[in-house]
Amino acid sequence: MRSRALFAGIGVLLAAFAADVLAAAEVRGVRLWRAPDNTRLVFDLSGPVQHSVFTLTSPNRIVIDINGAQLATKLEQLSLSNTPITSVRSAQRSPTDLRVVIDVSTSVTPKSFSLAPNQQYGNRLVVDLFDPEAAGEATAPRVAVAPSTPQPPVTPTQPAPSNLPPVPGGKRDIVIAIDAGHGGEDPGALGPKGQHEKNVTLAIAKELQRQINQEKGFRGELVRTGDYFIPLRKRTEIARKKGADLFVSIHADAAPSRSAFGASVFALSDRGATSETARWLADNENRSDLIGGVGSVSLDDKDRMLAGVLLDLSMTATMSSSLNVGQKVLSNVGQVTSLHKRRVEQAGFMVLKSPDIPSILVETGFISNHNESQKLASPSHQQALARSIRTGVKQFFQQNPPPGTYIAMLRDQGKIAMGPREHLVTSGESLALIAQRYEVSMATLRKANSLTSDNLKAGQTLKIPAAALAAQP
Incomplete structure (x- = not known):
């Protein structure tokens, strides 16, 4: 009986051991x-x-x-x-x-x-x-703390301080931060033949950098230089450290329908997405931080109200510049490929939420579409897309050069043929606010734009008279 009980006990232990292994x-x-x-x-x-x-x-x-x-x-x-x-x-x-x-x-x-x-x-x-x-950076807390004293709103095209090398004439380059979407363990969208979005975006980003660096007075800086993951908020931090005047994020996403096609340009929206596609894309892009394990960044409770005011002030100006440059890029991209939407869309992409740097996200096409996935993998099409983005960016900054740059010096010397500066109206802006920003009278704005009233609509384009340009940084 004892031996039978012993064997039974051993059997129970072995069963428990096997269960643990399984x-x-x-x-x-x-x-x-x-x-x-x-x-x-x-x-x-x-x-x-x-x-x-x-x-x-x-x-x-x-x-x-x-x-x-x-x-x-x-x-x-x-x-x-x-x-x-x-x-x-x-x-x-x-x-x-x-x-x-x-x-x-x-x-x-x-x-x-x-x-x-x-x-x-x-x-x-x-x-x-x-x-x-x-x-030290790895162990630092991921909390954005608002300033303890009020600060003036950030000029939309003025970069963060940096030790950037000057170009001829003692004037600095205009810096374009180019962000190749996804990377590392986050491959992004997959094409019908297994193409990874992260590889397509990096190829286009590198080509765009090459072309921008051929333009005197401009310099392209890659946010991601290889196949590795960068959290979304970290991408804008890198752009800021490089002294970026503009942040351009490159993507080639998928859509719920494989028949969806065409390129798009997005800017940040503070009032929701402008289309269902924009909302769907933003949700999917913003989820990518879950792959990298990065939590959300919150403001310190003590200064939350002040931080919100400061962000609103700077975001309004930055969003206007983002929509402006986005429209120019979209118009040029439309000359080399089909467009999904013919106006700049707005969505809550986390990667665009930088209050001091104008930012756009360029969807170069849908990699989920069979025909577009083949085009996106083609070096010649990548070059054409990069060329169209570069042209739009160049047009914007020739009209809106940041002070102290080589392009601003050329403009001041009359060496750049410029038409009137343009301002794309965003929600909540008034004619008085825009006139104050550009240091021009409301009457001058009314006359230049043939306005019969001071009521403005979001998406409306205003011409800023050339006489006001010298006073506007």
Whole structure:
């Protein structure tokens, strides 16, 4: 009887042991990307896990303990070139506890988090290894704090202070920040033949940078230079650090209907989207931060009202400039490809929410459409799209050059043939406010635009008389 009971007890233990093994999640894949300031590893899991991360020295290594997991992939296949990682090894400490050891050639600062499944991926464990010079930024809180004292509204085309090199004549370049959408573990939309939006956008962005840099007085700066993920809010931070006068985000999205086709240009909307397509695209783009595990940024409660006032003041001017440059870009893009909409659309894209930098998002076409996906993969079509965007941007800044730039100097010397400056009216703007902004009388504006009343409509274009240009920065 005792032996039978003993065997029964062992059987129960073995059954429980087997149940634990079966319950363990699998690490089904490991992906790696190198960014300018960090290396990201993403562990694709079959289910949720608990984990811990710690560092060891002499030699430097990162230890990742994943509880409730088994390895079901090969780590040796990871490409470690251009990263501080020298090797990745693993050991099954128990049937349900996996240890991964990352050997590194230098000291790095790890940051880790888990992600729940979304439309694109299952459960994931993300481990970012920040380079030494980026470690402080990696641990900084992601909270935007409003200024403690009121500040004047930002001039829409005036860049953030920077140590940018001057061009001939001691005048600086106009800086265009070019943002290739998606990247890294966020491939963006997929084409019928497996094309990744992230690759198409980077190719167009690099071509646009090349063409802009051929224009004297202009300089293109890439926000993303390779295949890695950048959170949406971080993209505008990078643009600001580069002293950008304009932020251009390049995309090639998908639509619910594969028959949808045509290019579009978007600016920020503070009152919802202008079309169902715009709303759908914005929702999908804004979800991409979930892939990278970035939470929302909130303002400090103490200064929330003040921050809202300041943002409203600067956003109004910036949105007007965004709509203006967007319309010029859209008109030129329409000369090389079909348009989805013939006016600049507005939607709540998070990547456009920079109050001090005019920003547009260019949907170069729908990669979900069979014909457009083939065109978007063509170098000649990419060059044509880049050329049309460059032309629209150049036209805008020749009419609206930021002070202190080489293009502004040419305008002041009469070396650029300029027609009247234009202002695209946004919701809530009045004729008095626009007259004050451009330092011109309301009577002059009425006469230049043949206005019979002071009532304005959103989307209306006003001509700013040439006589007022000298006074307007």
